[in-house]
Amino acid sequence: MFLNVSMSRSKIQKEPAQLNAQRGSTLMVAIFIIIxxxxxxxxIVNMFSSTTESVSVEVYGVRALMAANTGVDAVAASIFPVGQAGSLSCDELEIPANQDGVDNQSTLTSNATFSTIAGLVGCRYTATCTDFTVNDGVQDIHFYKITSQGQCDAGSFDVSRVVEVEARAL
Structure with missing residues (x-):
C-alpha cells in the first residue's frame, strides 16, 4: 500500500512537467481551426456571389428575349396588318425604317429604352426584315424573314438575345 502511494506521488510530480510541454499545442489547434x-x-461567400450573378444574367436574358420578341411583333404587325387582305413588302412598311443599301431589306430600330414598361427599362431591340419571292411552277410565293436582336444593359454586363421568324404571305 505504501508503494502505491509513492508511485502516485511520482505521477503527480511528473504531470506538471508534461503540461508545460503541451501548452502551445492548444494554440496551434485553435489557429488551425480558425484558418x-x-x-x-x-x-461559401464566393459561391453565393456567383449564384447571384448568374441569376441576374438569367433575368436580364429573359428581358432581352422579350425585347427581341417585341421587335419581331412590331415588324410582323406592319407586314400583316389586321383587317387588310394581303401583305406588304419589307420596303412598304408603315414603320420608320432605315434603308441600309441591301435589296429588299429594311431595318427598324426601337427607341433607346422601353421607358413605359417597367420590366424592360434599359432594354432595346433592332429588327430587320427581308423578303423574297419564290416561284413554285404555278404561282409566286412571297416569304419574309424577320430578325430581331434584343439587348439589355445591366450595369456591369450586357445581355442580348436574337429571335428569327420566317413567314409566308397568304
Missing part, C-alpha cells in the same frame, strides 16, 4: 473555417466561409 480552416475562414477558408470554408470564403468559399
Amino acid at each position: 480552416v473555417f475562414s477558408m470554408l466561409l470564403a468559399s
